[in-house]
Amino acid sequence: MHWTALIFAGLFEVSGVIGIKGVSQRKGLAYLALLIASFTASFSLLSYAMTGIPMGTAYAIWTGTGTVGSALVGMFVFGEPKEWRRVLFISMILCAAVGLKVLT
Template sequence: MDWISLVLAGCFEVVGVSGINKVNRSKTVASYSTLIIGFILSFFFLSYAMKTISMGTAYAVWTGIGTVGSALLGMIVYGESKEWKRILFISMVLCAAVGLKLMA
């Protein structure tokens, strides 16, 4: 259950980052709500996961999911660069997060 919570924390991190992008585009209640709710839920699930997962591992996986998820969201939804080098390095971040899971 702790690893599921950690994955949820990473997913809500992506929601929070998406909220930042929405606030930059238009300062509406919905934009701010997405930002605030995304980060609150992200920190809630992260703190729950850290009850049994070590701090270093949990933080690395959480930021990895947030980084990869945000980069993919930017490429798919917001038309950001899909250059092969960018995809390669995003893949490396993902592999590192999976490696930490396998070592824990």
């Protein structure tokens, strides 16, 4: 259950970043509500996950999930560059997160 909470915390972090992007571009209240709700849920789930997963591992997985998810959303939704080096380093972050899960 802690691992599930951690994955959802990372996904909520991604939606919070989408909220940041929306607020910075459109200044809409819906994006502000998305930002606040997403980061509240993300931090709450991360806090819960840390009760059963070591802090360093949980934080690394959370930031890795948020980084990879935000980069992918940027590339596929917001038209950011999809060059091979960027994809390579995103893959390396993902492999590191899986490695931490295997070791824990």
